[in-house]
Amino acid sequence: MSARAIVVGSGLAGLFAALEAAEQGVPAALISVRPSERAQSVMAEGGINAALGEDDSTENHYNDTMAAGRFLADPNAVCKLTAAAPGIVRRLLDLGVLFNMRGHDEPELRYFGGQKIKRTVFAQSGSGKQIMSAVIQEARKYEARGLITRYDRHAFAGLAVGDNGCTGCSIRKAYSGEMTYLHGSVIIAAGGMHGLFGGTTGSLDNSGAVTAALFRTGVPLANGEFIQYHPTTAAMPGKRLLISEAARGEGGRLFVLRDGKPYYFMEDRYPELGNLSPRDVISREMWSLGEQVYLDLTGLPDEVFRARLSDTLDDCLTHLRIDPRQNPIPVAPGVHYFMGGIFVDENHRTAFPGLYAAGECCCQYHGANRLGGNSLLGAIFGGIAAAHSALADGPQAIGGEYLPPDTEQSAEDRIATQTIVRDALGIARDRAELENGIATLEGLPGSMPLLARAIMTGALERRESRGAHLRTDYLEQNDTGFRKTTVVSYDGGTISARFENIPERR
């Protein structure tokens, strides 16, 4: 027996999982294809949600999260998440995160989508950078004591599986290809499936390859069809540049041109939340308009750009060559976040004993649509919860077979997969597109096309429209049939989907 946590992924979820283990005196191996400083968590801009305002409560935060997710998230998990949020922000402050502050020890709050109350704690428009710098420093203390061992530039290769579940995993060193075989509980924190789509706002290092390998091994996937298209992104070579929701939180307005004049469609059609409606609502509205949409920041005071949106201003000036203080920004919805992923229970256990998942790679808090500002929170809370479960379950028995690694996809097959995935899983889908996608992918070898087929199978079987899943052939939300979790499994060479009831709130 050996007590060790093997954490795959060193973004926010992975760092907190490793810290939690190390703080309890259990050594953690921290594996990632790039150093933490290059994880996608660093790219987060707008902030992290916590009910800290005088007019707010954790119950309000819970209600907004459940409503935005169209009541598909596990209520007990969301309850724990939102209750923990104020404490998580205090911990970040204790670690030295430089949030914008109101007064000596209270962080400033901003508006964010899907929430009527100011609830998002932020560090200008570089919240991820500030949070990650502080957490990386904290992890270094434990690295110095030998409680966290880093395996940077190592990729997950395959699980070790024994009679009683997962007993470890193998990892492969970049460039040399050297293999290392590790034994212990495995916590997957490998981020979203951005590489499966290409051209997203996120990091292509998060290829989805770990999720794909686990799926092929028999670990079920949940709610994969819920893919968040962020309404305000701009085209760049090979990716989409995010214009953070913080820009609308600070007063930015969306419009289309009508007779040469701006028509602020969200304000007209959704008077309650307007430009801060949930992301699925805005993206769907933009899709149905089918016209060029602009984000108007020209009315914001200079002080707002200087003290609260400096990274957004820099991005527009540098990458788009647009000065948003003078001109509106042309925007379009782009793939941004994956609400679904590895199927975990309320405590981040997967179907395999000894295997846990946290952060954007798993399905837990966001249901059919995520609230902006809830994923940094979910990554931190999930990382801690996954480590707790791993420590509570105790060390894994030695033994188990190390499964052979996937053969890497050729660049040609990767691009072919991405094209098929983007075509079949756009903002709007229908049966013919999904069936065609599945059939075309069947000709491509490897785990990534298999993962794509699994997501499309879930999307095909969910015959309704809900949150980020818009079926043009089933436009209504169907609570009787589908207020359920989609669970897709792979067994004996067959992909199958089933729908599980959402637990009642305790």
Ligand SMILES: Cc1cc2nc3c(=O)[nH]c(=O)nc-3n(C[C@H](O)[C@H](O)[C@H](O)COP(=O)(O)OP(=O)(O)OC[C@H]3O[C@@H](n4cnc5c(N)ncnc54)[C@H](O)[C@@H]3O)c2cc1C
């Ligand atoms: C531009 C942008 C802005 C955002 N802004 C916000 C925001 O303001 N607020 C908010 O709440 N959320 C925001 N998000 C979402 C948020 O950043 C992520 O959901 C969150 O950071 C995910 O954290 P994570 O730890 O799960 O994954 P990541 O930080 O993505 O880390 C994944 C880790 O896995 C490693 N990895 C990947 N594949 C492998 C492999 N095969 N083998 C080994 N290691 C692997 C990577 O190297 C990395 O270390 C934003 C996202 C983007 C793209």
